[in-house]
Amino acid sequence: MGTYARFYDVVRRVPPGRVATYGQVASEAGSFGHARQVGYALAACPDDADIPWHRIVNARGEVSRRSGGRAFERIQRVLLEAEGVAFDDRGRIDLRRFRWDPDDPDQAPSRTRKDSRAARK
């Protein structure tokens, strides 16, 4: 299996309405500190695969810039907003509210972590 396969597996586990950072994906995949490779992996991401690439943002909670152009960046934002992820006036996401927590399998889309916990009870 390719080196990137593990990254793709982690990305696929991110639920709708939540986001994960590149570093977070790397750590979950067992490659702490290899955040950059995650970005590289997504750049080489096969379009036919069912990978929610738009749910991966950088550590500052913003959509990363890419050499290809701004089109994909806009698409990424639109896709996230459609799932309920909010952007502030600076184009950033509040990771405190939308960051995916791998240890909490009961995270519902479009809810804050607190709401999710409350709803579970």
Place this chain on the structure above:
DNA sequence: CATTTGACATCTT
């Protein structure tokens, strides 16, 4: 084989 190039993160000013 040596260099360059990234969808990044973290530490230092």
Place this chain on the structure above:
DNA sequence: TAAGATGCCAAAT
């Protein structure tokens, strides 16, 4: 808060 330096490593050249 922001900007620069550094570490990371797979592919491309």
